[in-house]
Amino acid sequence: MAETRHFLLQAFARKFLIVFLPFLLIVSLVFLIQISILSARINLESGELLRFFSYLIPEILLYTIPFALIAALANLFTSLSEENELIALFALGHRPIDLLKQYLLITILLSALLAVLSLMLYPQMKQKIQIFKERKLAEATLKISPNKLSQSFGDYHVYVAARDEKGYRDIVLFDNHDRTRQRLFLARRATARNDGKRLALTLYDGTGESEEDGKIESLRYRKLTVYQYPRFSERSYLNFRRFWERAATDRHQRGKLLYFIFISISPLFILPLSAALGIFNPRYEKNRAAAVIFFNALLIYVPAVLIQKSGSLTLFALLFTAEVLVVTLLLQRKVLKRF
16 A cells, blocks of 8 residues: 555656646746836836745745646546556555545645635735835836826826936826816926935926816916825734734625635545546546546636625535535545446
8 A cells, every 4th residue: 555655646746746837837927927017117126026026925826726736636537547547556456535545635735735825824915015015106216108198196197208317308297186176287307306205206497277167377487396295104014813804894805715715625625526527437438637627627716706706604605515515426426436
């Protein structure tokens, strides 16, 4: 049995790593794109980029581990079945339930890891990311690209024709947030600075118009400064217990909590479900790894998303019970009775 155990664990490790590493790379690239979008608004040094990415690691693993486990177990059982290795093991007296026991500890450990990542580390990292963004935006210098629309400075929409080492040239500011009062400023040049407490955009040699209650006022100026006060205040981190306390009254927060709980226990569903769908007699059936992966993902993530959207404990209990019944029924009929 020791040799069989070694063979099965080695086969799983190989399948899992082959799937996990590409998944990890793909999801990491998606999050790196998000970081690059943020860096277009604020200046991030290499050390800050690495720190910001480290805050995203728990969330990245929450996406990659369940998907990698689904794909690895599906490929493992279908591959062992297709190559008649499972038939050989059954002929030697090993029962299907004995094979599943070899992977039970792994799934329990992965389930515990997902619980730690989602329920304990995720709240801390989310708070760190939010505070990091707010602090960097408060410290940031103004970044306005020439010939680009939909840029903003405070309540103003901003457009600049050109930029050089001295600042901006031919700049337009327009404010229409208050429908009863609209303001327009034109300037030949402008400079931006950050004194640590606020951002200042200083316009030179320009004109302005203001319309309020049907009256239009015009002005000419040599120098005009517009300020933007960043919305940032120091705050303390909430531990994971206090972070999730809002779930008692906040439906959105409760839905997120129930979603994470369901995903955390998903490895315990994925193992028997993969066995039920992936173990087959190669003499009568063909490899169906893709179908097993699809059906597994469907049975795990559709209930999880429904639970998150509803935030209902009742729905969570019903779907959890249904999941247990479906997995048990499939395993019993397709594997335990046949092999």
